[in-house]
Amino acid sequence: MSVQFPDYLLNQYQAANNAAATSRLSAASLEPLTLQMMMEYATEEELAQWHGLSLQYADERGSVELRSLISSQYPGLEADNILLFSGATEALFCAFNATVTAGNTVVAITPAYEPLLAIPKALGAQVKAITLHKSGGPLTTDSGREAHGSWQFPVDELQNHLQGGVDQLVINFPHNPSGAHINKATQSSIVEFALSANAWLFSDEVFRGLEHDAQHQLPPIASLYARGISLGSVAKPHGLGGVRIGWLACQNKEVLQRALTIKRSLSICPAITDEWLATVALRNSKKLIAASQLLLSKHIDLIENSVSALGGRLNWLSPQAGCVAFPEIGDSIDVGQLAEKLLTDRGIMIIPGNCFPSLYQNHFRLGYGLKNFPDVWTNFVDYLLRY
Ligand SMILES: Cc1ncc(COP(=O)(O)O)c(C=O)c1O
Numbered sequence: 056m057s058v059q060f061p062d063y064l065l066n067q068y069q070a071a072n073n074a075a076a077t078s079r080l081s082a083a084s085l086e087p088l089t090l091q092m093m094m095e096y097a098t099e100e101e102l103a104q105w106h107g108l109s110l111q112y113a114d115e116r117g118s119v120e121l122r123s124l125i126s127s128q129y130p131g132l133e134a135d136n137i138l139l140f141s142g143a144t145e146a147l148f149c150a151f152n153a154t155v156t157a158g159n160t161v162v163a164i165t166p167a168y169e170p171l172l173a174i175p176k177a178l179g180a181q182v183k184a185i186t187l188h189k190s191g192g193p194l195t196t197d198s199g200r201e202a203h204g205s206w207q208f209p210v211d212e213l214q215n216h217l218q219g220g221v222d223q224l225v226i227n228f229p230h231n232p233s234g235a236h237i238n239k240a241t242q243s244s245i246v247e248f249a250l251s252a253n254a255w256l257f258s259d260e261v262f263r264g265l266e267h268d269a270q271h272q273l274p275p276i277a278s279l280y281a282r283g284i285s286l287g288s289v290a291k292p293h294g295l296g297g298v299r300i301g302w303l304a305c306q307n308k309e310v311l312q313r314a315l316t317i318k319r320s321l322s323i324c325p326a327i328t329d330e331w332l333a334t335v336a337l338r339n340s341k342k343l344i345a346a347s348q349l350l351l352s353k354h355i356d357l358i359e360n361s362v363s364a365l366g367g368r369l370n371w372l373s374p375q376a377g378c379v380a381f382p383e384i385g386d387s388i389d390v391g392q393l394a395e396k397l398l399t400d401r402g403i404m405i406i407p408g409n410c411f412p413s414l415y416q417n418h419f420r421l422g423y424g425l426k427n428f429p430d431v432w433t434n435f436v437d438y439l440l441r442y
């Protein structure tokens with residue numbers, strides 16, 4: 056069967072509206088680092104390597120040095136359990152092509168980063184959604200501060216899918232677009248479920264490292280389960296979307312070999328300059344992430360301080376990780392119309408919920424990782440109050 060390449064709603068929406076946008080309130084990224092900053096983080100030796108870099112094809116698997124560095128994040132795995140790609144997007148495309156066949160049943164989390172559902176579907180799988188729930192709501196705590204609801208993974212619902220068989224379970228924590236995260240007990244139940252179904256467990260972990268409380272970082276799925284595949288990337292936790300280095304980590308080397316075969320028809324190998332940049336970023340990851348965490352926490356405070364003034368216009372659900380949230384627009388306001396008018400009137404782009412497959416349509420992705428967030432947010436709040 057021929058694969059139909061999905062035309063993602065998110066990309067279509069961005070392509071149609073980018074030109075009109077002067078600021079973005081839905082970016083799933085941190086403020087990008089500059090080349091100059093990366094040079095400042097590099098050691099003398101790394102700088103000498105950079106200047107003498109031979110601009111040849113890289114190793115098709117990615118350099119052993121970089122794969123070893125990455126494998127240190129995966130207990131029990133080594134360089135040969137890691138395969139590099141030109142971005143996480145290519146990695147997930149190759150992973151699904153290597154593990155999904157027509158007629159398979161794939162259970163996937165929603166709301167979702169669209170390719171996580173669309174690619175298995177394009178490969179002929181039957182895709183069944185498992186949908187995050189909303190729990191809690193506005194209430195006042197002892198400290199007088201408002202506590203907000205959050206998103207929860209409905210682990211009890213997994214069992215409903217066992218009958219009839221599951222070939223692959225697709226999860227994404229920390230989650231885009233909601234910023235939800237799971238705890239260790241839920242992660243263990245997910246792994247047990249995959250084990251009992253003998254299913255592949257594809258875990259999109261590109262936001263790993265951006266847990267708002269560092270203690271909530273989970274072990275990667277690839278370290279926990281023989282048929283677990285972890286998707287990782289240097290982009291999201293570091294503000295390096297333009298450094299196209301993503302990877303798959305997996306105990307099963309056969310599946311990595313199949314993914315590599317597919318990659319030979321795509322990028323072939325990572326860019327050698329990107330490998331250097333990714334190496335410097337990963338060696339300085341702790342420092343880089345600590346600075347971002349500070350910014351994210353300030354931005355969340357800013358949001359939470361405006362929520363009560365917005366009343367029913369914004370139903371805020373607190374994120375636990377990453378740099379995005381997925382609030383609901385209330386008071387009978389249509390999010391699609393709001394997005395359109397906000398762009399026309401204030402040049403601010405928000406991405407409506409229909410770009411993220413789920414039941415939750417009247418929501419939008421709120422990105423709070425960029426440096427100009429305070430100004431854009433203030434502008435947005437002002438607009439929503441007058442809307
Ligand atoms: C959950 C998730 N997975 C994968 C990707 C792809 O990452 P990249 O754009 O770096 O290839 C993204 C990008 O937004 C994402 O949000």
